[in-house]
Amino acid sequence: MNDFLTNVIALAPLLIICATIVAVIGTIAVGRHHFTAATITVVGLNAALISLLGVLQVTPLEVTPLFIIDNYSVLFGAIVLVASLACSTLAHAYLETLPDRREEFYVLLLCSAGGALALIAARHMASLFIGLELLSVPLYGMVAYTYRDRISLEAGLKYMVLSGAASAFLLFGMALLYAASGTLVFAELAEAATDGVGSTWMLAGVGMMVVALAFKLSLVPFHLWTPDVYEGAPGPVSAFLATVSKVAVFALLARFFSLAPPADDGWLLTLIGVIALASMLIGNLLALRQNNIKRLLGYSSIAHLGYLLTAVVAGGELGIETVGIYLATYVATTLGAFGVVTLVSSPYSGTDAGALHHYRGLFWRRPYLAAVLTVMMLSLAGIPMTAGFIGKFYALAVGVQSGLWWLVGGIVIGSGIGLYYYLRVMIILYLVEPGQSRRDAVSGWGQQSGGIMVLLLSAAVILFGIYPQPLIALVDAAVMNGG
Amino acid sequence: MILCWLLFIPFIGGLLCWQLESRHAPSQVPRWIALATMGIVLVLSLWLWLTGDYSLPGAVGDSPSWTREFELPWIDRFGISFHLALDGLSLIMITLTGFLGALAVICSWQEITNRIGFFHLNLLWIIGGVIGVFLAVDLFLFFFFWEMMLVPMYFLIALWGHSGSKGNTRISAAVKFFIYTQASGLLMLVSILGLVFTHYGQTGTFTFDYMVLRETPLDGPLAYVLMLGFFIAFAVKLPVVPLHGWLPDAHAQAPTAGSVDLAGILLKTAAYGMLRFAIPLFPEASAQFAPVAMALGLFGIYYGAVLAYAQTDVKRLIACSSISHMGFVLIGIYSGSVLALQGVIAQMVAHAFSAAGLFIISGQIYERIDTRNMREMGGLFGRMGALPGFALVFVMASLGMPGTGNFIGEFLILFGAYQAFPWVVVIASFGLVLAAVYSLVLMHRVYWGTPAAETSLGGLDFREYSMMLLLLVLTLLVGLYPQSVLDVSQTAMTEVNHWFAAPVSASPTP
Numbered sequence: 001m002n003d004f005l006t007n008v009i010a011l012a013p014l015l016i017i018c019a020t021i022v023a024v025i026g027t028i029a030v031g032r033h034h035f036t037a038a039t040i041t042v043v044g045l046n047a048a049l050i051s052l053l054g055v056l057q058v059t060p061l062e063v064t065p066l067f068i069i070d071n072y073s074v075l076f077g078a079i080v081l082v083a084s085l086a087c088s089t090l091a092h093a094y095l096e097t098l099p100d101r102r103e104e105f106y107v108l109l110l111c112s113a114g115g116a117l118a119l120i121a122a123r124h125m126a127s128l129f130i131g132l133e134l135l136s137v138p139l140y141g142m143v144a145y146t147y148r149d150r151i152s153l154e155a156g157l158k159y160m161v162l163s164g165a166a167s168a169f170l171l172f173g174m175a176l177l178y179a180a181s182g183t184l185v186f187a188e189l190a191e192a193a194t195d196g197v198g199s200t201w202m203l204a205g206v207g208m209m210v211v212a213l214a215f216k217l218s219l220v221p222f223h224l225w226t227p228d229v230y231e232g233a234p235g236p237v238s239a240f241l242a243t244v245s246k247v248a249v250f251a252l253l254a255r256f257f258s259l260a261p262p263a264d265d266g267w268l269l270t271l272i273g274v275i276a277l278a279s280m281l282i283g284n285l286l287a288l289r290q291n292n293i294k295r296l297l298g299y300s301s302i303a304h305l306g307y308l309l310t311a312v313v314a315g316g317e318l319g320i321e322t323v324g325i326y327l328a329t330y331v332a333t334t335l336g337a338f339g340v341v342t343l344v345s346s347p348y349s350g351t352d353a354g355a356l357h358h359y360r361g362l363f364w365r366r367p368y369l370a371a372v373l374t375v376m377m378l379s380l381a382g383i384p385m386t387a388g389f390i391g392k393f394y395a396l397a398v399g400v401q402s403g404l405w406w407l408v409g410g411i412v413i414g415s416g417i418g419l420y421y422y423l424r425v426m427i428i429l430y431l432v433e434p435g436q437s438r439r440d441a442v443s444g445w446g447q448q449s450g451g452i453m454v455l456l457l458s459a460a461v462i463l464f465g466i467y468p469q470p471l472i473a474l475v476d477a478a479v480m481n482g483g
Numbered sequence: 484m485i486l487c488w489l490l491f492i493p494f495i496g497g498l499l500c501w502q503l504e505s506r507h508a509p510s511q512v513p514r515w516i517a518l519a520t521m522g523i524v525l526v527l528s529l530w531l532w533l534t535g536d537y538s539l540p541g542a543v544g545d546s547p548s549w550t551r552e553f554e555l556p557w558i559d560r561f562g563i564s565f566h567l568a569l570d571g572l573s574l575i576m577i578t579l580t581g582f583l584g585a586l587a588v589i590c591s592w593q594e595i596t597n598r599i600g601f602f603h604l605n606l607l608w609i610i611g612g613v614i615g616v617f618l619a620v621d622l623f624l625f626f627f628f629w630e631m632m633l634v635p636m637y638f639l640i641a642l643w644g645h646s647g648s649k650g651n652t653r654i655s656a657a658v659k660f661f662i663y664t665q666a667s668g669l670l671m672l673v674s675i676l677g678l679v680f681t682h683y684g685q686t687g688t689f690t691f692d693y694m695v696l697r698e699t700p701l702d703g704p705l706a707y708v709l710m711l712g713f714f715i716a717f718a719v720k721l722p723v724v725p726l727h728g729w730l731p732d733a734h735a736q737a738p739t740a741g742s743v744d745l746a747g748i749l750l751k752t753a754a755y756g757m758l759r760f761a762i763p764l765f766p767e768a769s770a771q772f773a774p775v776a777m778a779l780g781l782f783g784i785y786y787g788a789v790l791a792y793a794q795t796d797v798k799r800l801i802a803c804s805s806i807s808h809m810g811f812v813l814i815g816i817y818s819g820s821v822l823a824l825q826g827v828i829a830q831m832v833a834h835a836f837s838a839a840g841l842f843i844i845s846g847q848i849y850e851r852i853d854t855r856n857m858r859e860m861g862g863l864f865g866r867m868g869a870l871p872g873f874a875l876v877f878v879m880a881s882l883g884m885p886g887t888g889n890f891i892g893e894f895l896i897l898f899g900a901y902q903a904f905p906w907v908v909v910i911a912s913f914g915l916v917l918a919a920v921y922s923l924v925l926m927h928r929v930y931w932g933t934p935a936a937e938t939s940l941g942g943l944d945f946r947e948y949s950m951m952l953l954l955l956v957l958t959l960l961v962g963l964y965p966q967s968v969l970d971v972s973q974t975a976m977t978e979v980n981h982w983f984a985a986p987v988s989a990s991p992t993p
Contacts, residue, residue: 271966359526378634381665383630383631383633383634383665384626384627384628384630384631385627385631389627389630393672396672396676397561397676397680398671400673400676400680401676401680408673411669412666412669412670412673413666415665415666415669416662416665416666416669419658419662419665420658420662421659423637423657423658423659423661427641427642427654427657430641430642431636445892467557468558469557469558469559471884472558472560475559476560
């Protein structure tokens with residue numbers, strides 16, 4: 001096989017996504033048809049997912065100075081593609097009744113997924129920036145997609161302005177790094193850092209990049225946009241935002257820190273540790289009084305990324321493994337939770353069913369749907385028999401291994417606080433039905449693709465909670481050969 | 484393999500209850516399935532009791548003394564295995580679980596009228612989780628079941644509980660219960676991980692196996708901190724006094740079946756955990772900690788008794804009396820002599836019977852007069868058929884009257900601990916006086932005094948009568964012939980004593 005061909009194989013998922021984007025745009029130009037656009041998207045995403053098997057034959061491989069394709073990027077690429085797939089199935093049912101143009105949504109979603117894939121494989125500042133912007137910019141449109149609804153438009157604008165500010169930070173940080181070291185490749189930056197070239201500027205640059213990434217990950221104190229955007233965005237978009245964008249950025253962060261470990265006396269890691277601790281505690285505390293499930297999930301995602309940041313502070317092989325396991329379980333759980341919210345709000349009829357009282361007594365009307373949400377809440381709370389427990393187990397294990405007792409304490413306290421609101425959501429599902437107005441999933445939700453998807457997700461969450469060995473083996477394989 | 488069946492039958496039975504109910508609307512089917520499930524568990528455990536040999540003399544220390552064992556690899560990455568094992572201690576607890584589980588099903592026969600299938604799903608899953616706790620000898624597996632059983636208990640209290648006073652609803656009681664136990668459980672998980680990584684640092688292999696980790700040498704302060712993680716988790720569940728806040732609420736708000744399970748079994752998982760894990764894993768640290776634990780136990784005896792005296796809610800009174808009784812258990816466990824440990828077993832079994840009896844009785848009173856407030860009772864003797872008579876026996880048992888199992892338990896604990904800790908025993912003995920006070924107050928306020936009316940409230944039907952009779956016979960059986968239980972636990976307790984490096988020489992066995 002010649003170089004060109006291997007490079008093409010290595011980039012196949014990204015290329016397939018790009019081709020799909022063109023195909024969807026093409027069909028829209030010929031004639032608007034919602035079902036066709038959705039089908040092409042799903043086929044494209046599946047093809048990209050399958051092509052990952054081919055990519056495994058050529059890893060690890062550096063494609064141009066911009067990308068590195070290794071098992072690590074394949075693993076997170078797979079998570080991103082599965083999550084995008086889930087979001088597009090949800091979106092199809094959700095957008096069915098949108099009194100507007102529906103097809104462009106899939107173009108935006110595919111662009112964003114492509115950006116996520118690029119970001120995961122980045123080993124160069126340029127690809128980092130391009131990936132991150134390609135991931136974020138379509139999201140502005142997606143968040144504001146139901147723009148006739150005021151809060152959706154507001155959320156979109158808010159996200160755009162703040163995200164733009166974060167990007168500015170990122171660029172400034174990169175510029176400082178380049179000025180100090182003269183290179184934009186992660187690994188060379190690390191060399192420059194160990195040589196001690198312009199170390200103050202280097203640190204300032206890395207610090208600013210951390211700020212920008214922390215914004216994307218909605219870590220405290222850069223979390224202020226999260227609840228509003230989660231609440232305002234249409235259900236499938238919230239799901240996408242909470243999973244795909246978080247996974248991609250976190251994967252990048254973990255890679256950046258493993259390739260270019262901060263060569264200083266550790267204050268940067270301490271800073272990240274403080275951010276992690278603050279996220280765990282503040283995220284959970286702010287979630288306590290929420291009466292909107294989407295806001296609540298937003299705050300809970302802040303806390304979860306705080307837990308996960310422990311792995312970055314700890315570093316090492318177990319750290320990377322934790323990132324993989326935790327993100328996989330977190331994505332499955334979050335998709336499930338937002339999936340149920342979306343199904344209850346589908347098809348589109350104004351603002352989503354976010355208020356907790358919409359879910360009162362859901363179990364007695366839609367037992368399986370409520371059971372799915374119960375499983376997801378338990379998984380977010382980290383109760384055994386769910387995948388979330390395995391994730392929390394890893395986070396605690398990595399903390400204990402590295403002796404980060406204050407972060408371990410933060411996880412324990414955070415989980416204790418978190419239980420309160422997860423249980424609150426859970427019990428509401430089982431209370432007696434009130435006479436209040438309520439929203440409900442359509443009666444045949446279980447036969448729709450979105451419904452099948454959430455049922456599969458809950459099966460996966462329980463399966464990996466009881467028998468996580470396959471998942472661990474998969475992630476292990478990705479970490480061992482990865483970089 | 485039989486251990487697996489013991490573990491999985493309740494889970495399967497629970498799912499069947501749920502699934503069969505949703506199709507045949509209001510039916511008794513789930514009840515019968517649940518009863519059959521518990522019956523099978525009980526029969527299996529009795530069969531194990533009768534056929535197994537649990538009095539292996541001399542099998543102490545290095546060689547494992549499991550009567551039955553089952554092991555499957557589970558999560559290889561961390562050396563976690565699905566490892567179940569049974570010895571005398573676990574067998575007693577499992578038999579108790581099977582019996583009280585069946586009792587819980589029977590006593591909710593008329594109390595629970597809505598969502599019967601889902602109720603029994605939760606009830607049976609609690610039982611399944613508890614059996615898992617009693618069987619697991621892999622620390623990860625143990626933790627898994629330890630946390631897992633909280634969820635169905637939470638549902639049981641939150642959905643079928645009684646509403647208490649204003650601002651003190653069943654949901655807040657359930658949440659309190661869940662948060663107390665889950666957060667303390669996480670501390671235990673951290674301790675487990677600390678132990679595992681210490682072992683990993685020494686040997687380079689990951690394992691969560693109890694038998695292996697027991698051999699891990701630990702230096703003083705580390706062992707102490709890790710031991711505290713375990714102790715706090717168990718102390719919340721037992722409960723030990725500063726951590727008991729959840730218990731009165733959870734008991735008062737829970738349905739009868741929930742109270743029976745809570746008092747009868749769930750509290751015992753904590754004592755079991757101390758005997759099985761906290762002491763053998765950290766013997767030196769535990770010995771160091773023993774005076775503190777005993778002081779907490781003493782405080783609990785008095786505090787629980789005073790708290791019980793002040794209650795006006797029958798179920799809260801019984802719940803607080805449990806705190807007092809568990810104080811004795813704590814003293815017995817940390818005194819470390821074989822005699823006291825045997826007393827702990829007798830006390831746990833006897834307390835399970837007497838507390839279950841009292842909770843079922845308060846449930847039956849509640850069904851008849853719709854209140855648990857003792858101020859609104861009085862003069863019930865003679866208006867309820869045989870019920871007050873049974874109540875008298877269980878109250879006497881609870882205050883430790885000779886002839887009942889509770890007497891044997893308290894006597895053995897105090898007797899066994901006397902050699903090493905005479906002052907603790909002296910102070911604890913005075914606690915028994917307070918037990919008499921609150922027990923008689925309970926009797927007096929509820930059954931004597933001027934009756935509110937002369938009309939009969941209806942006697943016991945066959946179901947209620949046979950439950951009471953069975954409990955009464957068992958209470959007396961443990962009281963008059965405790966050897967039947969003590970024989971089974973002898974080896975296990977000798978082993979605990981062997982691990983416990985307390986300055987107590989092995990005392991003669993009862």
